[in-house]
Amino acid sequence: MLYFVARRLVSALSVVLVTLIVTFALFFVAPTDPAASICGDRNCTTERYNEIKENLHLDRPKVQQFAEYTVGIFAGRTFETSGVKQECNAPCLGFSFKNDRPVTDMLKDRLPVTVSLVAGYAVMVLTIGVFVGSMAAKRRGTLGDRALMSSTLILSSVPYYIVALMISLYLTILYPILPRGGYTPLTDNPGAWFAGLLTPWLVLGIYNCTQYARYSRGSMVETLSEDYIRTARAKGLSDRVVTYKHALRSGMIPVITIFGLDIAGSLAGAIFTERIFDLPGLGNLVLESLNNYDLPVIMGTVLVASIILVAMNFLVDVAYSLIDPRVRLS
């Protein structure tokens, strides 16, 4: 088991390294010149432009720039603009001159918002989604199963942003049944934290629960027809134990794959949800920085998103091996 984890960790780290290189390349293939964008449209003299380039080390060889960037992540670095020195402590993911702040600090502000949103969402899909799917699988072919499955299909065929917008508009603003979205740090006021996130959780959760119910149902229908499920029933186990212990454990394996990718994707930017419910998370940050060509921030978020993705994949692998002993061998 330890060997398994170590092996996966090494491969995960190499993926992060490749991402780092690709992200850095992004800086140069991007359609804007960072120096020009800092310099601004007006009052930008060639002198000033060259000065910015020099300060940002943009005039140096790309390999050296990459080395400085990478070293900065681990050791921190100092930026200098117009004679003002800006400290960027490790892990330094660059400096946003538009916001006059290190990228890392900006991410640190935004990450807890997104993590709060996604954590509640994860709980919802894993409990409600999987439970509904298992129930449907157990009763497959019945009226209840068909009603459930067709309603999830209908719900999931409406684009998410429409559903979210409608609920936000009708249930939180026009008829304020649900609390308005917003973010208060958990440590400041747990009640406000919960209230502000409740509606986004419900909307994001219920909408995606339909997907999870469908995945789980499909997987559970297959599992429930396995010979070992018949064996479990032949032992005299109750239907409940057979379904939620014996079948669920195998039935969850494909669902976990999807879950891992889904959570990684949502962490990297639940843009619609954050925008509609006014949550200052990573998704909103990406949107803002795309709007004003804040390249260091975009680079930083891409890098963080890819690390999250790799980490989630790693966790999914570990979860697999915990669930299925056969994975540990291969």
Place this chain on the structure above:
Amino acid sequence: MTTPANEPKDLQDMTGTEAAADAKRGPSIATRERRQGSINPSGETPYLEVENLTVKFPTADGLVSAVNGLSYSVPLGRTLAIVGESGSGKSVSSMAVMGLHDRKRTQITGSIRLGGDEVVGLPENELMKIRGDAVSMVFQDPQSSLHPLYTVGNQIAEAYLVHHKVSKDVARKRALEMLDLVGIPNPQRRFKQYPHEFSGGMRQRAMIAMGLVNDPKLVIADEPTTALDVTVQAQILDLLNNLQKEFGSAIVLITHDLGVVAEMADDVLVMYAGRCVEYGTAEDVLARPRMPYTWGLLESIPTVSAANERLRPIKGLPPSLLNLPTGCSFNPRCPYKDRVKGERCTTDLPELLPVDGAGAHTSRCHLHDKASIYEAEVAPRLG
């Protein structure tokens, strides 16, 4: 479950070899109360009685009668082999004994009694108490019948815990004892292993250990050796035989392998298209078969002495259960139907009648001179 009504038999009834085999296995189950099973041949009070059992499934093409008017009985300590081709209803009939069908989709009529108590129509929570306790099942393919994500030991212990209010530790000890009993070496280590770490034969042993952990009165073995190597098959059959002597359970052995039947069975029931076509003691059915389908089964066994001959399959295919031939279900494949006067084979369903006019050996066939046809034509071909 109530105690079966048959009389307790003295264990001294066991023959010398059985006692020796028993002694060899040592005192592993010394603490367990020995069931007062009998190994007396027929004529005893049966433990399992199936009477006029009919199992129907609705399908897209109509209602299928997988089992039709089946009756048989098995006393404790005896083995009944149910023989037939795929789709003849042999598995379906025994699944019905455990109530393992989808209740909403299956229509079961007739009677199944265990130790005198009716099983058909019992609610699910009553059936649960019987499953794995009084009646257990050993399935065909141990590879797919064991849960791949739980250790073998835990699966056996779980089967014990379902029916006993004991601590996990007690169940664990019991499982270890069972692993030892079925001849799995190093039970302590094997307990913690997963099914994929077992060989096919070991898996089936583990399956048997799970089936017997609650000391069942009836074991239904559904093709227990089909998925195994021939050499391992013999070991598993020996194991089942020995354990039966030890536990005194009744066994219903479902198989299509007449070699297995010869080795294991006390009684044999031959099924065709959902019906019993011949039923009697193993000696009667194997040595004096009185039904062309049984003859066909016997003839289709390849023999070493006839190595250069072609195999003799039963021509044709089993009929569709949705569209059974009129008259005798076997008539389209029967090479002897011309010997029956008139069109009886294609118009009248033959009844299950005693072959000698009386006695326990019955068959379902219109042929008058079954005995002479068998002796003159079939027996010589069997070599």
